[in-house]
Amino acid sequence: MEKFTLIGKNMKRIDTAAKATGEAIFSADLTLPRMLIGKALRSPYPHARIVAIDTSKAERLPGVKAVITAKDMCGDKWGVFRYTQDQQFLPTEKVRYVGEEVAAVAAIDEDTALQALTLIDVQYEALPSVFTIDDAIAAGAPQLHDAYPNNINVHVKIDVGDIEKGFNESYLVREDTFSAPEDAYFQGEPYAVVAQFDQAGNLEIWMPNAGPHMKAKPLSNVLKIPLNKVRVRKITIGGAFGGRSEISPADVICAFLARKALRPVKIVYTREENTVATRQAHALVTKIKTGVDREGKVLARDITCHMDGGAYSSTGPIATSVPFLCMEQAYRMDNVRYNGYRILTNKPIRGMYRVHGRAFACGIDIQLDMIGAALGIDPLTMRLRNARQTGDYTPTKSYVASCGMTESIVKAGEKSGWKEKFGKLPPYHGIGIGCNSVQTGFPMGIRGGSQAFIKLNEDGGITVITGIVDNGQGNDNMVVQIAAEELGLTPDDVQLISADTEVTPSDPGSYAMCETFIGGNAVRLAAQDVKKKLFRIVAGEFGIGVDNLTARDRKIFVTENPEKSMSIAKAVRIALSRNESISGEGSYWPNVDPKREWVKNPYGQLSETFSFGTVIAEVKVDPETGQVEVLEVTAAQDVGFALNPQVIEGQFEGGVAMGGQGGMLSEFLQWHEGRVLNPTQFGYLVPLAIDMPKINNIIVETIDPNGPYGAKEAGMSVAMSAAQAYCGAISNAVGVYFHDYPITPDKIVKAIEEKRN
Amino acid sequence: MKEMKRYSLTLTVNNETHAVVTPPNRTLLEVLRDDLQLTGTKEGCGEGACGSCTVLVDGQPVRSCLTLAVAMEGRKITTIEGLAQGGKLHPIQAAFVENHAIQCGFCGPGMILTSQALLNDNPTPAEGEIRRAISGNVCRCTGYAKIVKAVQSLAGEER
Numbered sequence: 001m002e003k004f005t006l007i008g009k010n011m012k013r014i015d016t017a018a019k020a021t022g023e024a025i026f027s028a029d030l031t032l033p034r035m036l037i038g039k040a041l042r043s044p045y046p047h048a049r050i051v052a053i054d055t056s057k058a059e060r061l062p063g064v065k066a067v068i069t070a071k072d073m074c075g076d077k078w079g080v081f082r083y084t085q086d087q088q089f090l091p092t093e094k095v096r097y098v099g100e101e102v103a104a105v106a107a108i109d110e111d112t113a114l115q116a117l118t119l120i121d122v123q124y125e126a127l128p129s130v131f132t133i134d135d136a137i138a139a140g141a142p143q144l145h146d147a148y149p150n151n152i153n154v155h156v157k158i159d160v161g162d163i164e165k166g167f168n169e170s171y172l173v174r175e176d177t178f179s180a181p182e183d184a185y186f187q188g189e190p191y192a193v194v195a196q197f198d199q200a201g202n203l204e205i206w207m208p209n210a211g212p213h214m215k216a217k218p219l220s221n222v223l224k225i226p227l228n229k230v231r232v233r234k235i236t237i238g239g240a241f242g243g244r245s246e247i248s249p250a251d252v253i254c255a256f257l258a259r260k261a262l263r264p265v266k267i268v269y270t271r272e273e274n275t276v277a278t279r280q281a282h283a284l285v286t287k288i289k290t291g292v293d294r295e296g297k298v299l300a301r302d303i304t305c306h307m308d309g310g311a312y313s314s315t316g317p318i319a320t321s322v323p324f325l326c327m328e329q330a331y332r333m334d335n336v337r338y339n340g341y342r343i344l345t346n347k348p349i350r351g352m353y354r355v356h357g358r359a360f361a362c363g364i365d366i367q368l369d370m371i372g373a374a375l376g377i378d379p380l381t382m383r384l385r386n387a388r389q390t391g392d393y394t395p396t397k398s399y400v401a402s403c404g405m406t407e408s409i410v411k412a413g414e415k416s417g418w419k420e421k422f423g424k425l426p427p428y429h430g431i432g433i434g435c436n437s438v439q440t441g442f443p444m445g446i447r448g449g450s451q452a453f454i455k456l457n458e459d460g461g462i463t464v465i466t467g468i469v470d471n472g473q474g475n476d477n478m479v480v481q482i483a484a485e486e487l488g489l490t491p492d493d494v495q496l497i498s499a500d501t502e503v504t505p506s507d508p509g510s511y512a513m514c515e516t517f518i519g520g521n522a523v524r525l526a527a528q529d530v531k532k533k534l535f536r537i538v539a540g541e542f543g544i545g546v547d548n549l550t551a552r553d554r555k556i557f558v559t560e561n562p563e564k565s566m567s568i569a570k571a572v573r574i575a576l577s578r579n580e581s582i583s584g585e586g587s588y589w590p591n592v593d594p595k596r597e598w599v600k601n602p603y604g605q606l607s608e609t610f611s612f613g614t615v616i617a618e619v620k621v622d623p624e625t626g627q628v629e630v631l632e633v634t635a636a637q638d639v640g641f642a643l644n645p646q647v648i649e650g651q652f653e654g655g656v657a658m659g660g661q662g663g664m665l666s667e668f669l670q671w672h673e674g675r676v677l678n679p680t681q682f683g684y685l686v687p688l689a690i691d692m693p694k695i696n697n698i699i700v701e702t703i704d705p706n707g708p709y710g711a712k713e714a715g716m717s718v719a720m721s722a723a724q725a726y727c728g729a730i731s732n733a734v735g736v737y738f739h740d741y742p743i744t745p746d747k748i749v750k751a752i753e754e755k756r757n
Numbered sequence: 758m759k760e761m762k763r764y765s766l767t768l769t770v771n772n773e774t775h776a777v778v779t780p781p782n783r784t785l786l787e788v789l790r791d792d793l794q795l796t797g798t799k800e801g802c803g804e805g806a807c808g809s810c811t812v813l814v815d816g817q818p819v820r821s822c823l824t825l826a827v828a829m830e831g832r833k834i835t836t837i838e839g840l841a842q843g844g845k846l847h848p849i850q851a852a853f854v855e856n857h858a859i860q861c862g863f864c865g866p867g868m869i870l871t872s873q874a875l876l877n878d879n880p881t882p883a884e885g886e887i888r889r890a891i892s893g894n895v896c897r898c899t900g901y902a903k904i905v906k907a908v909q910s911l912a913g914e915e916r
Contacts, residue, residue, distance in 0.1 A: 012854060019862025020850040020869060022797015022837035029796035188801055188809065188863035188897045238863030239897050271802040472861025472898050646857040646903070653900030654860065661900075681802035681895070689901040690892040 005552060006485045007709050010646045013477040014491055015236075015470065024236040027192035027206050032264035035194070036065050036106040038257045039113040039267070040250070041120050042277065043095035043102055046131070046346035046674030047142065048124035050094055050102065057119040058105060063112035066261035067120070069103045073256065076222050078247060083599075084153075084313035086145055087349075089222065089252040094127065096144055096311035097348050098674045099276040101249045106257040106265045129346040131674050133285060133306045136343045144311060144344045153309050154316045154342040158324065158602050160395040161335030166300025170291025174371055178363030179285040180741040182308070182669040183662075184679075185353060186686050189238020190274040193254040196264035202229045203255055208237040209499075210245035211509015213447060213467055216501040218247035223255060231502040240471035241354040241658070243279045245511045246314060250277075275679035279351035280669065282319060282342075283308040286360050290367055296377045296385050300335040305360060309342040310349045316342045317598035318442075319350065323357030326720065327364045328395050329437035329610050330405060331386040336395050346674050352511075354716055355659040358723045359741050362664075365434050365724040370737055378422050379433050379728060380413050388437065388612065390702070397593075398606045402702040402712070404638025405612040409435065411698045412636040416616040422732075428621045429631075432728020434721035435614045439607035440713045441514030443596050449589035450522040451505035454483065454530050456582055460554055460569030461493045462530070467507025468519040469499040473715055474647045475515050479523050481643060482708060486527030487534075488551030488568070513713035516643070517609065518590050520708040525586030533582040534571045541566065541574070591706070609704045613637035613717025615725035617660060617693075621733045623752050626745030628665055628730055630691075635722065636698035640712030648714040649697045655719030656695055661687040663719075664726035664742050766830045770795065771839030779826055786810045786821035789836060797837035797866045801895070808894030811867035812836050818874045818893075837866035840873070848911055849873045856907035860898035868894045872908045881912050 018024040055067040070092040079085030090101055103120050107113035130136040130144075136151040144151055167173055193207040203223065209215050212232035220227045237244075250267050258265040269277070286305040292298050303324065309316055320340040328336065372382040387405040394400065412433070413419070421431045441448070452466040464483045470476040480494045498504055507522075508514050535546040538556045542564065550559045557565035575582040593604025614636045620629045635652040642648050666685035670677040678684050703710030723741075731737045736751040761780035768775045770793060777792055789795040789812070798821055801809030805823040812821045813835040840847035846854065849869055859865045868891060875882055875890040882890065887908045888901070896904065 010857075013857065013859070016854045016857075016859040016862065016865075017846060017850070019859050019865050020837075020846065020853050021841050022795070022866045024862055025796070026799070026863065028800070029790075031794070186897055188807075188861055188895070189799070190801065237861065239861045241897070268800075271804070271807075472863075474860070650857050650860055650899055650903055653902040654898045655900070657900035658897070680804060681806035682804060686895055686897060687900075688892040688895065689888040689905065692888075692901050695900065695902055 004485055006481050007643055011477065011481055011644050013474050014480050015476050026189055026236045026238055027194055027208060028268045030194045030206055030266065032194065032196055035264040035266055036108060036261055037110045037113045038104060038106045038254055038265040039117055040101045040253060041103040041117045043098060043100040045095055045124050045126055046098050047127040047129040048095050049127060050091065051123040051125050053103060054121040055103060058116040061112065061116050061119060063108040064105055064116045065108070065263060066106040066257045067103065067116070068253065068256050068260060072260065073222065078218050079313055080246060080315050081317060084316055086147060087312040089249045097346050099348055100311070101253060104253045104257060106261045129674060131345055131347060131671065133308050133343045136345050144346065148344055151344040152341055153313055153344045154320045154599060156317065156320045156338065156340040156599055156602060158338040158396060163300045163302050163335045163337050166335035167291040170299045171294045172371060172374060173289065173291040174367060175287065175289040176363065176367055176739060177285065177287045178359045178739050180283060180359035182283045182350065183281040183353065183667045184275050184669055184684055185241050185243045185279065186684060187239035187241060187243065190271055191248065191250060191269040191278050192267065193250050194264065194266045195254040195258040197259050201225060202231060204231045204233055205251065205255060206233045206235040207251055208240065208244050209469060210240040210471055210511055212469060212499045212501045213506055214245050214509045215247055215251060219251060219255060222252055232500065234499040237471045240510060242352040242356065245509055246351065248278060271681055272679040275684065276348050276676050279314065280310065280348050281353035281356060282350040284357060284359050286363050288363050288367055290371065292371055294375065296372055296375050296382045298331065298333050298386050301333050302337045304339045305341065307342045308345050308347065308350065310345060310347045312349045314349050314351045319352055319356065321598050321602065322352065323360035325396070325606060326437055327361060330388055330435050330612065332388055332392065333395055354719050355663045355723055358663050361436055361720055362724050362727040362741055366727050366731060366737055369728055369731065380409060380418050380422070383409050383433060383435050396606065397603045401609050401706065402640060402704040403612055404700040404702040405435065405437065408612055408614040408636040408638055408700045411700060412614040412616045412634045415696050415698060416618065416632065416634040418616060421618065428623050428733050430729045430731070430733025431616065431618045432725050432732050433614065433616045434724020434728060436717050436720040436724065437610050437612045438713060438716040438720065439512050440517040440609050440611065441508060441512045441590055442607050443592045443594055444508050447506055447508050448592065449587060450507040450519040451587045452522040452526040453505065454526045454584035456530065456572045458569065458573050458576060460567060460572055461495065462487065462489065463495040463497060464523060465497045465504055466519060466523055467499060467504040468515050469510050471510050473651065474644065475510060478516055478520055478643060482520055482523050483527045486524060487531055489554060493554065513716055516711050516713060517707050518588055520711065521588035522586045524708045525588060526584040529586055530582060530584030534568065537571050537574050538566050608706055609712050611638055611712045611717045613721045615656065615660065615718055615721040617725040617729040619729040619733050621730060621748060626748035630661065630693035632694050632696070633660065633722065634696040634698065635718045636700055637714065637717045638700040638702050639714045640704040640707045641701050641710035642699045643709060643711050645699060648699055651714040652697045652718045653695050655715065656722045657687045657692060659719035660722030660726040661691055663723045666742060666744065668742055764827050766827055768829055768834060769832065770834045771836060777826065781825065781827050783826050784822055785812065785824040785826045785829055788826040789821060795836050795838050799863055799866060801863065808867045808871065809864050811870050811894060813870050813874055816874060816877055818871045835870070837870060849876065852907040852910045856903050856910060858899060858904040858907040864894055864896045868896060868904060876908070876911055884909065
């Protein structure tokens, strides 16, 4: 008998048929009786004092049902951390970026709402602005917030071992600086919110989110209503990619408009608003000094990184740490110092992104190529000599319980023909490699764990109740797959209630790649709880021990004698007739160090486990135009265990598109005095089908000791290492190491010209 | 606000006729979503660049966000809701589901209709032809590999 019936198999996702027929409802598709349309008025200034706001004309416009400004709120400031509470949902004193919300209206239709916005009179007093990291930290620079002197929002300092000694003992030391401008999430679905209050003052709200409970708490705080009156509802979500976890001003504004108008309100962002007024990815500049021995083993690293965080903290302390943490996980480095600074500028707010800190990761990796070239060691060998291993501790003291870094390097190397190709390709052909590692969650305070319930029906079917949210990656299916597997049911026997804060218990959300590991474990434990109770009933009926039973094909049978069985439905009915509870409960809290804190104490177990990935890319560069043709990409990642292999392949392929093809070739935001010049689909170049190369997927399985069935995460390590591999491949093809990303044709042509001269 | 003149027209959508009264400046996308409640058609960019709003007009893929509803009188419009018949997925929808070509699903309706239009014109497209045909439809999740595979799975059957 096979070990599993569903787990590890290519299971058709439970949610995609409704998406294929158009039946799946996204937030903007919702219509409620008497619903109004909401719109936000946005600041045209990057930095200005709000002198006065006159909304009287807008209020008098027929069809306008509510107008709100900061006066309607209590002036509360939101922050992910206690020490980063700096953002008002509608500002009282000043605006800090072009596009910041200053007022909002709800009207009977969109045209009326837009007209009402033109009737709101805001008097601003323009203030001097800062748009770059250098300008923001210069002496005498305009200050964005009193709480952050010199516009330094966050400083993360990590110091491990003895870097001076490491550099002294090094055979070769290099120092380089790498940089990249901001990138955009560009989720398929533009942001949208629908909110309504019932007569008892309960809020119902729908929006794309990466964690309904993460949204509910700040809504409860700012609306001054208890959490059990905030009902973030489940809705189909058109992508998150690291964004959409935090509360958005749109959520709060929509709720306030609905409360003031006493009618449901819908806000749908334009593509431009989605780019400017949700979150963006950080720009960064990082200086990396690395010392190695003769064999290329890293002995010391000193890294200083400045990230442009925009106008508010958002997830600042996390964002400032993660680029470093990913690389300290991927590669061994015993003596290391990291100084990460998040700097505030008069630009839109930056958050965590799937390819967060591309210049950081590419810098670490391409510098290994440079060092390898000086030592006569090829890039793949450089990675093998520094690869993280199972049983290691990272510099910041996380134990690595399972690690397939080496295996992913070796397998990607074999599949891509690295040995035959590196150094042997024709001119302007190149091959490059990148490695990365990602967390499966990190200390998230009170919301660090996940709980799940399972309810049984008398026909043997179950309902799983969990806070897990699906942003499109297939989390709903993962839940059903695990519950059905554990209880010997088919996916059709499982109903799912998820991502609804009224009925589902706490869960960290689809954040930091933790849903499979943390939420999946909770669901599995809940199913095991049910199974234990069912087995007790069947064992009693059969007069045998519970250890001799198996659940499969909707039956519970004697493992050694499968003919002797009882249907799960019958076992449930026996339980009901005896008034015996057979509902299940599962709770999982990851083994992370609760004392670890991003700024104050960045040491201790960060995440219970980590994924490891390697991407190798082969490219051809046109020296005349600078165009890059990507010939083939090989993506390998240690995912722990592949619960649903095709879903994982889809993550790899999407990761190559986002991190490599988009992140390293075309995607970046352009600016003029704090204004995004390319916020629209025409301006911001995301990869198309015709751009994408052939992708070889290699799933590496290390069977993590604590992951559900050994699973870890699948969404990020490839996405990040794809950027690094593309960078290495283009550098290899051109014969110039690139320091500024993305590597657009103009940079390539310039590099070739400079090399010729 | 001055009321714009409204026009009465008959739209044929998924083989059903609908009497619509609308100002002339409204797009087919707005009328489909707001008047006919056919919300399977999505707005991703509003400028004709992402393909999420693709519908078929007389069998050809068209951006409904750039198409005025009043220009659609007498044309045969197919939206994503018009593909499945009798509760059974259309082969192109089944191929997308089977091949894991859908993740978040926001681009799905447009992508599926564009793919079907290709297969209607060319039942045996080569991989490059598929990629070209769907390159007006942006997908942020999949990297397109499984979408191409889904379309290929039907192209294969025709051969």
